Amino acid sequence: MTRKRMRLLCASLCLAATTLPAMASRGETAQTPRRETRTTAGQQVYAKDDSKHPLLADQLQVKDRVLSAKRKMQLHEQSRKQLEDLEAPASEIYGESSWGSYVNPFAGMSVNIPDRQDIDLQEFVMPITTHQVTSNYGYRHSFGRMHYGIDLKLSTGDTVRSAFSGKVRVKSYEGGGYGNYVVIRHPNGLETVYGHMSRSIVREGTIVRAGDPIGLGGSTGRSTGPHLHFEARFMGIPIDPSDLFDFQAGVPRYDIFAFVKGAYRTPRSHAVASAVAKPKKSGESNEEQFKTHRIKRGESVAAIARQYGVSVANLCRTNGIKKSAKLSAGRTLRIPS
Known part of the structure; x- marks a missing residue:
C-alpha cells in the first residue's frame, strides 16, 4: 500500500469518528415526541412533550399534593369546630349550668334574657314528611290554657326527625x-321539642344532625289522635313556630330570625319574638306578603326571578343581595309579591 493510500484511509477513519456521534445525537432528538401547535398565522410550531420532563412533572405533583393537604386540613378544622359546637351547643348563650331535665331549662330560676338575639334558620329540615298543621300556637279557650307549639298531622310509626343539628x-x-x-x-340558640311520639330512638346527650331520625310518631300523653306536637323555644321561652317556618312549603321564613326581648306579651310570656322583615300592611299575613324559595344546587338569581315572574332588581332588594351573588344550596330566598 502506497503512502498516499495510507493517508486517505487515516483521513477517512478520522472523519467517521467525528461524524457518527453527531448523527446519533440528531437521531435521538428526532425520536423525542413533539406536539404540533398552530399560530394565528397558520404556521406550524413543534414543542417537546412536557410530560417527558420529569422535573416539571414532579413539581406539578408536589403542588397538587400540597393543595390537597391544605384542603384536608381546612375540612378537618371545620369538622372539629362543628363537633365542638354540637358538644356544647349555644353555651355562650345558655351558660354552663342550664342542662336541666325540664322543657324550660331555667324553670324556677332568675335569668338574664338578651335584648336581641339573631337566630340562623337556614339549616331547618321539616321534622316529618307531611306538611299539614292541625292545631296552631296560641291560647285555647276551650281548655283554658296555652298551646305552646303547633300540631302536625302524621300516622303512628312515621319517622320524626331533628329540625336542626344539635344535642339531645x-x-x-x-x-x-x-x-x-x-x-x-341547637347551636343557633333554639331548642326544639317533639311530643306525643310512640317512642324516641335517641338518648340524652346524643349528638344529631339536621334530618336525623329521633323517634316515631304516635299519640302518647294528653293526645286525642296521632300527631306531632312541635315547639321552638329560646332560653325556655316559647316562640310561635309558624313565625319561624313556613310549614306548607317546608322552609324557614327567614335566613336570620331576630328574637327581640321587648316583644314579650304580659302577663303571659308566650309569643315572644319579632322578625326583622319588610313591614306589612294591617291585616296582611306573612303568607300574603311573600313566598319563600329554597335554593337548589346550580340556581342563579336570574333563574329564580324568571321562575316567579319578578324582576331581578326586586328579588335582590327584598333579600339584600347583589345580582352577581353566588347562591348557596339550601338557603331560603323571599319572593316579593
Whole structure:
C-alpha cells in the first residue's frame, strides 16, 4: 500500500469518528415526541412533550399534593369546630349550668334574657314528611290554657326527625302532657321539642344532625289522635313556630330570625319574638306578603326571578343581595309579591 493510500484511509477513519456521534445525537432528538401547535398565522410550531420532563412533572405533583393537604386540613378544622359546637351547643348563650331535665331549662330560676338575639334558620329540615298543621300556637279557650307549639298531622310509626343539628338535652315521658318527648338544643340558640311520639330512638346527650331520625310518631300523653306536637323555644321561652317556618312549603321564613326581648306579651310570656322583615300592611299575613324559595344546587338569581315572574332588581332588594351573588344550596330566598 502506497503512502498516499495510507493517508486517505487515516483521513477517512478520522472523519467517521467525528461524524457518527453527531448523527446519533440528531437521531435521538428526532425520536423525542413533539406536539404540533398552530399560530394565528397558520404556521406550524413543534414543542417537546412536557410530560417527558420529569422535573416539571414532579413539581406539578408536589403542588397538587400540597393543595390537597391544605384542603384536608381546612375540612378537618371545620369538622372539629362543628363537633365542638354540637358538644356544647349555644353555651355562650345558655351558660354552663342550664342542662336541666325540664322543657324550660331555667324553670324556677332568675335569668338574664338578651335584648336581641339573631337566630340562623337556614339549616331547618321539616321534622316529618307531611306538611299539614292541625292545631296552631296560641291560647285555647276551650281548655283554658296555652298551646305552646303547633300540631302536625302524621300516622303512628312515621319517622320524626331533628329540625336542626344539635344535642339531645331531654328524653322523657309525661303522661298528662307531652307523652314520649325529646328536647334538642341547637347551636343557633333554639331548642326544639317533639311530643306525643310512640317512642324516641335517641338518648340524652346524643349528638344529631339536621334530618336525623329521633323517634316515631304516635299519640302518647294528653293526645286525642296521632300527631306531632312541635315547639321552638329560646332560653325556655316559647316562640310561635309558624313565625319561624313556613310549614306548607317546608322552609324557614327567614335566613336570620331576630328574637327581640321587648316583644314579650304580659302577663303571659308566650309569643315572644319579632322578625326583622319588610313591614306589612294591617291585616296582611306573612303568607300574603311573600313566598319563600329554597335554593337548589346550580340556581342563579336570574333563574329564580324568571321562575316567579319578578324582576331581578326586586328579588335582590327584598333579600339584600347583589345580582352577581353566588347562591348557596339550601338557603331560603323571599319572593316579593
